[in-house]
Amino acid sequence: MHELAITESIVESVEDHVRGAKVLRVVLVIGKLSGVVPDSVRACFDVCTEGTVMEGALLDIEETPGRARCRDCAAQVDLADTIALCPCGSANLALLSGQELKIRSVEVV
Amino acid sequence: MCSTCGCSDGAETRLTLFPGAHDASHSHDANQHGDHHHDHSYDGHEHHHDHEHPHEHPASRTLQLEQDILAKNNHLAEHNRGWLEGREIVAFNLMSSPGAGKTSLLERTIRELGAEIPICVIEGDQETTLDAERIGATGCPAVQINTGSGCHLDAAMLADALKRLNPRAGSVLMIENVGNLVCPALFDLGENARVVIVSITEGEDKPLKYPNMFRAADLMLLNKVDLLPYVPFNVDRCIGYARQVNPALRVLQLSVLKGDGMDAWYSYLRERPAVRDGTVF
Numbered sequence: 260m261h262e263l264a265i266t267e268s269i270v271e272s273v274e275d276h277v278r279g280a281k282v283l284r285v286v287l288v289i290g291k292l293s294g295v296v297p298d299s300v301r302a303c304f305d306v307c308t309e310g311t312v313m314e315g316a317l318l319d320i321e322e323t324p325g326r327a328r329c330r331d332c333a334a335q336v337d338l339a340d341t342i343a344l345c346p347c348g349s350a351n352l353a354l355l356s357g358q359e360l361k362i363r364s365v366e367v368v
Numbered sequence: 369m370c371s372t373c374g375c376s377d378g379a380e381t382r383l384t385l386f387p388g389a390h391d392a393s394h395s396h397d398a399n400q401h402g403d404h405h406h407d408h409s410y411d412g413h414e415h416h417h418d419h420e421h422p423h424e425h426p427a428s429r430t431l432q433l434e435q436d437i438l439a440k441n442n443h444l445a446e447h448n449r450g451w452l453e454g455r456e457i458v459a460f461n462l463m464s465s466p467g468a469g470k471t472s473l474l475e476r477t478i479r480e481l482g483a484e485i486p487i488c489v490i491e492g493d494q495e496t497t498l499d500a501e502r503i504g505a506t507g508c509p510a511v512q513i514n515t516g517s518g519c520h521l522d523a524a525m526l527a528d529a530l531k532r533l534n535p536r537a538g539s540v541l542m543i544e545n546v547g548n549l550v551c552p553a554l555f556d557l558g559e560n561a562r563v564v565i566v567s568i569t570e571g572e573d574k575p576l577k578y579p580n581m582f583r584a585a586d587l588m589l590l591n592k593v594d595l596l597p598y599v600p601f602n603v604d605r606c607i608g609y610a611r612q613v614n615p616a617l618r619v620l621q622l623s624v625l626k627g628d629g630m631d632a633w634y635s636y637l638r639e640r641p642a643v644r645d646g647t648v649f
Binding site: 261264265268269271272273276277283287294295340341342344350351360361362363364365366367368 | 427428429430431432433434435436437438439440441518519520522550551553554555576579580583611612613615
């Protein structure tokens with residue numbers, strides 16, 4: 260369970276950016292292949308934000324799907340998880356998206 | 369501490385130095401990382417929401433950050449990478465489930481290769497200094513990081529441990545991560561290469577069950593191959609699964625206990641892999 264450390268990083272980064280402003284909403288982007296479980300981040304969020312400018316803020320998480328390009332046939336394929344094959348049978352895939360782990364925006368007052 | 373998952377916030381991390389190393393915590397300003405601020409633009413124009421808020425906040429504004437959540441760790445990892453590179457130290461991040469043989473691998477490696485290549489070790493465990501004591505008993509400089517309830521090492525912990533260990537220029541640094549095939553995969557430490565160890569008693573399906581770890585690795589060591597006659601483990605299938613997740617993964621088979629395959633591992637260490645970029649996957 261690394262989501263606590265991840266959530267702490269989020270709180271730290273946001274605090275650095277907002278410089279004391281009250282945070283009403285945080286928007287995250289978490290890719291399906293990032294290795295981070297959105298529900299676990301949600302579970303940690305309230306604990307981590309307690310006593311900070313983010314306490315009580317809403318948490319929106321955009322989940323981005325996994326996508327890859329096959330290095331053998333050049334086709335683009337959707338990935339449900341990190342173990343996937345191109346329809347051509349190749350496992351030699353270059354990930355294009357799905358690994359995102361970003362703070363998109365924060366709404367402050 | 370998190371009431372949900374039990375991880376710690378890092379406040380309880382402890383460092384212990386073992387024989388052979390001298391405490392260098394007073395020096396190395398190069399590793400004092402300042403806070404890292406990024407520029408961001410304040411969105412001054414009026415902002416409309418397409419959703420209901422349960423409360424009023426007329427003057428709210430949205431800051432577009434688009435910042436990598438692991439940016440701080442990655443920034444510190446780059447500092448570590450530069451610090452190590454400047455001293456021509458090659459660092460390996462060893463990861464596995466508990467009991468795969470990381471510490472035994474290090475003990476044998478130090479015993480057989482230590483005279484040729486100076487080796488020092490950073491040990492990561494939740495609790496106890498047992499592993500660093502084992503390494504220290506070989507005469508090799510070692511620092512134990514205890515993460516408390518934390519489940520992985522991060523770049524800040526490595527920076528602190530480097531200050532304490534002060535590895536000599538030109539040496540090989542072995543970082544034994546917390547035994548865990550999940551969390552350590554995400555955290556760049558500043559290493560040259562990531563080594564994942566699987567012992568054949570664990571089952572051949574580990575690469576499929578923990579794909580992020582195997583995708584993040586540069587080398588897979590299959591340990592305990594001396595037990596192959598006694599356990600149902602299909603080596604080819606395991607390697608096939610691992611390459612399905614990471615086609616570029618190198619694989620070596622060895623038995624730390626009996627010594628089979630150790631020469632190939634030593635050859636790998638002598639190659640001194642070039643500094644990798646910070647990309648975990």
